[in-house]
Amino acid sequence: MENNNKFVEKLLDSALLHRTKPEPAPGLEARILERVRADAGEQSDRKKLWKFWVAAVAAGAAVAMITMIYVANRSHSPAANTTQAGNAVPAPAPGEKPAANTEATLQPRSKGVVAAPMQAARHERKPTHRAETPHWPSQFPTPAPLSPEEKALIQYVRDTPPQDLAASYPQQEAESESFEIKPLEIAPLDIPPLSAASTQQVSQ
Amino acid sequence: MPESSDGALCETFPMAASSTDQMEQAVREHSRTLYAIAYSVLRNHHDAEEATQETFVRFWRHRERWVLIRNRRAWLARTTWRVALDMLRSRRPENDPPVSLSEAAGAISKLQAAGIPADEIAARQEMMALLDRLIESLPEDLRHPLKLSLAEELSSREISDVLEIPEGTVRQRLWQARQILKEKLLVLLEGTHGKQQ
Structure with a gap:
């Protein structure tokens, strides 16, 4: 029994010692370094790709931001402010003809400002439509808000049926036609010729 | 290199x-x-x-x-x-069937009976297979320190660093593992001796 114990102990120690020495294949260190190098290269490529995507996303976000700011500014442009400030539209450019429809258009009361067309006054403005198709004023700075008299006139035009407006227009025309302006008459100049006595007085 | x-x-x-x-x-x-x-x-x-x-x-x-x-x-x-x-x-489980403990122990008993020294028997494939089986049968907390100590003669301190357990615990587990291996080996060899007799 004692002998068996010793034998087993010795056997176990020897077996454990023999078990400890696994030998790797030659060139293990070179293969490890090669693998590390390959992995590092892949990582470097991945980093580059990652940086590229980050830059692309940042650029895209910047472009989107600038576009949004630009669109927002356009929707709050001076043209919109002008129309909001009293239904006024800019006066036509010097070469432009005034609106042909005399029924719908008011004559200008102050320099550079015309009243809004009747149709535009009747129909409420649509902000979305204005934002999509903004029209820039032909006059800068934009005209001042309408005066109380102009507003009253617009109100009158709004409230008055078009037939009544049309009926009142020829009467005004007739009144203006009955008033005739006579042509100016200028008396001819009468300059008397110089006499001998008058020339002596001048020489003295 | x-x-x-x-x-x-x-x-x-x-x-x-x-x-x-x-x-x-x-x-x-x-x-x-x-x-x-x-x-x-x-x-x-x-x-x-x-x-x-x-x-x-x-x-x-x-x-x-x-x-x-x-x-x-x-x-x-x-x-x-x-x-x-x-x-x-x-890793998928190996297809190789595990070595039979009784067969390996029988082969070692025969070698012992033939008067072959323990050093020589220990180097044999049968003994290596038997030892592997015995080590794998140990509880995990004893098996891991033993494997690390056998791998490259890591010190108890290094094993404690690897397994993140106190150094004293490592020593205790190593001693326990060896004791269990010895007892199992003794039982196996005595059992086969009895059969042979």
Whole structure:
């Protein structure tokens, strides 16, 4: 029994010692370094790709931001402010003809400002439509808000049926036609010729 | 290491010469130890090399934190141990049937009866197979320290670093593991002796 114990102990120690020495294949260190190098290269490529995507996303976000700011500014442009400030539209450019429809258009009361067309006054403005198709004023700075008299006139035009407006227009025309302006008459100049006595007085 | 002595990593990292030197030094100093640790877990040369390479890849990725590593050898050994265990778990079960304990013990008893010294018997394949079976039958908390101590004669301190348990516990478990192995071997051999008689 004692002998068996010793034998087993010795056997176990020897077996454990023999078990400890696994030998790797030659060139293990070179293969490890090669693998590390390959992995590092892949990582470097991945980093580059990652940086590229980050830059692309940042650029895209910047472009989107600038576009949004630009669109927002356009929707709050001076043209919109002008129309909001009293239904006024800019006066036509010097070469432009005034609106042909005399029924719908008011004559200008102050320099550079015309009243809004009747149709535009009747129909409420649509902000979305204005934002999509903004029209820039032909006059800068934009005209001042309408005066109380102009507003009253617009109100009158709004409230008055078009037939009544049309009926009142020829009467005004007739009144203006009955008033005739006579042509100016200028008396001819009468300059008397110089006499001998008058020339002596001048020489003295 | 002829291939790596000219700075294989420097081709990719010309600016990280010092890191490359350290890396090559670590590979030179520890690759065999790590290989042995991996082999003690996986019992397969190819897998052991794979685990060793993976360990050094992770080590390189951590190069910015090398200064924080107190004991580089222990860090590498711990990483190898974990990589090997992960590989072992993910590896499909081997198709080879396990060696029969009674057959192996019978063969050893015959050798003992023939008067062959214990050293010679220990080097035999039957004894290696029997020992592997006995070690694998140990409880995990005893098996792991024993495998690490057998792998590359890691000290109790290093084993405690790898397994993250106190050094005294490592010594105690190693002693327990040896005792259990001895008892099992004794029982096996006595059993076969009885049968033979």
